Amino acid sequence: PIVRQGLEKVLEEEPDMRLTGQAGTWLELVELMESRTPDVIILDISMPDRSGMDVLQDLRSMYPQVPVLILSAHDEKQFAARTIKAGAAAYLSKMRVADELVSAIRRVATQRAGGQSGE
Secondary structure (H helix, E strand, C coil), X not given: CHHHHHXXXXXXXXXXXXXXXXXXXXXXXXXXXXXXXXXCEEECCECCCCEHHHHHHHHHHHCCCCCEEEEECCCHHHXXXXXXXXXXXXXXXXXXXXXXXXXXXXXXXXXXXXXXXXX
């Protein structure tokens, strides 16, 4: 919860971004996705009820149009390539600064918009 609260504070400062929901578990995420479709999903690999890699695979299957940015405390060298190969749009360590996260969100959202207009 503290990481999600911090993320919310970071995004509040960005006039072009809005946090549309928060989920601490896979079931909460599924419920949220039933009522809204975000531009970007920010996902941690470590979740209390399921593996983040399993969640990523399910999200890619259920919502292929929504890019997933992995934000994790796990070492980038160990997990980044694996998550990108599994379908994540980007991987960012929680050790990065807020500006890097905001830039990554914008980049992922822009890639999504670009991909949709080109289809």
